[in-house]
Amino acid sequence: MNYELSDAHKGLQAEMGNFCRAEIAPGSAIFDEAPPDEAAARMRKNLKKLAGTGFLNLLLGEDLLGSCVVGEELARVCPSTFLTAMTSAIAFGRGVKRFGTNTQQERHLPLLAAGDGIGAFACTEAEAGSDLAGMQTAAERRNGHWILNGEKDLVTNAPLADFFLVFAWTHREAGLERGTTLFLIEREASGVTIGSPLATMGLRGAPTAGIRLENCTVTDEAILGGTAGEGWGRMQDLLEEIKLAISVLCVGIGMACMEESTSHAKTKKAFGKPIGLFEGVGAKLATMYMFNDIGRMMICRAACAIEQRDPESPVLSSCAKLFTSEGVGQIADLAMQVHGGHGYLKGAAVERLYRDARFAELAYGTSEMQRAFIARESLDRFRAA
Ligand SMILES: Cc1cc2nc3c(=O)[nH]c(=O)nc-3n(C[C@H](O)[C@H](O)[C@H](O)COP(=O)(O)OP(=O)(O)OC[C@H]3O[C@@H](n4cnc5c(N)ncnc54)[C@H](O)[C@@H]3O)c2cc1C
Structure with missing residues (x-):
């Protein structure tokens, strides 16, 4: 078992991180209040920029682990752009890629990859x-x-x-x-x-x-x-990759919460010292780190299982979605606590991240439905034994 990313994945991660910080991050807070037409125009522009990096093509391709690693960089700076891109390229695009006829693939995939079709x-x-x-x-x-x-x-x-x-x-x-x-x-x-x-x-x-x-x-x-x-079977197959993508969204939001919180904990002083030096604040940062790191490992495990067509992969992707979506809820809550009352103000980054995080437990199978699915699969397994 090797926990190291390959050099190729590390390179992609660094490139995407630089690109996202320079090109996507500056506009991410604007989405929150922009009128629908302006937000739509900005989102189209973001997708075109992402297409230029090859990111949409990567989401449409076979390197699932690579798309998770790179996707986290985008989700970290702009969860909305990640959700739009993943819906277009994974929920729709991977469906066409995996199950579409030649004609369907030829019509849709080039448009999606170029950011000319959503x-x-x-x-x-x-x-x-x-x-x-x-x-x-x-x-x-x-x-x-x-x-x-x-x-x-x-x-x-x-x-x-x-x-x-x-x-x-x-x-x-x-x-x-x-x-x-x-x-x-x-x-x-x-x-x-x-x-x-x-x-x-x-x-x-x-x-x-x-x-x-x-x-x-x-x-x-x-x-x-x-x-x-054949709709149901195809949708179940697609859902595995969608659940994985939602998990990536969660870890990206979790990273953004940690960045905001560690920087605040270093600079904000109380009782004559940075608040990060108080045990109660440091413990929160540690819990946030732990949730995100385990979440990322679960994503990698599920991605490898899907790539290898492991029969365990539907359960592993549900486990990743369940853990990361509940985890990011806790991380965002802790980030708010670390920021104190100022984190609660409109316009504070952690306030927006807190609201963004709440989506993950609801969409593409609620936490209750993930638990029901995992329990049903486990019951069948142990009955067989
Ligand atoms: C911002 C956003 C974007 C979305 N995008 C898409 C999209 O692109 N495409 C799409 O198709 N859908 C999309 N959805 C819909 C999302 O997938 C559904 O909201 C989700 O599947 C839950 O369905 P529901 O809202 O009808 O809730 P319900 O199914 O009514 O559930 C309500 C509550 O009851 C619980 N519940 C229901 N049945 C059970 C049970 N058997 N056991 C235990 N608890 C149960 C649920 O867990 C939940 O807590 C989106 C949702 C949101 C919020």
Whole structure:
């Protein structure tokens, strides 16, 4: 077992860190208050800049560990930009890369990698979040076409996206495993209406909205991979990589909290000395460090397991997401405590990071659903023994 990153990964990490600090960090606080149009224009610019570094191409490629290492550098300076980039290149893009037909790949992947096209992943609905069987969106087969009707909720990137992966019933009676399909829907397709951007608590630069599909008519060519009924399995495979990406987001936010807190602990004085020298403050920094370091190790372990097609990988990516999302909640809380009352003020970096961190336990499988999944897998394992 080797805990050292390869020289290639260390090089990428250093390059990306320098680029993000120079090009992305200066605008990250602006996203929090910018009007939607300005924030959207800034985000498009950020994606173009990232495309220039090869980052989006890396997310679309096969070097999963490399994309985690490099992604942390981005999440550390701008969690919103990370979420938009990962939604486009991983939640949408990896879906096309892994399961798309040649035509689908040729159309979408170059646009995503160049930052000229943005993707989104539309699964959640008002009555279908943790329990996707409650989904209402359905595609009906009529005269050789598929007619989609339904409403998707809380879709990251919807206000910006050029194309969507949309999860829908194609044969409700067959159940989720055989009766659902992922469709590639273009923003300009007839019958698609994008809602107004929703005001979120954090990650305000990664715009979120609902989507309405009203008699949206497509051909078989819009089915991801070309075959109906395979949506559930494909989504489960994709979710492994999405959970890993959310874990990277958490560790990035955790690093930013630590940076803010250590620098504050060194400079802020009380009772005649820097507050970092008080045991109560130092202990908080130690706990933050521990959560982040273990979280990063869990990410590396899950990334290697996914790369090696290890059957344990779905559980390991759930464990990483569960640990890092709860961990970053604690880290952000400790960072606020280290900053005292000034951390609570609007405009303080830790106040924004605290709000950004809260997302991770909710999206792409809540903590409760991760625990339920891990427990179910463990029960099956021990029953077999
Ligand atoms: C900012 C943001 C961006 C998002 N982006 C996307 C996106 O791009 N695409 C997308 O498809 N979705 C997206 N989501 C939606 C997200 O994935 C869902 O919110 C999440 O899956 C939870 O679903 P829900 O909100 O309907 O909550 P519910 O499923 O209603 O859950 C409410 C509470 O009940 C608990 N609960 C439910 N069932 C159980 C159970 N069986 N056992 C124990 N507890 C249970 C949950 O854990 C939770 O605590 C986004 C959400 C947010 C906040």
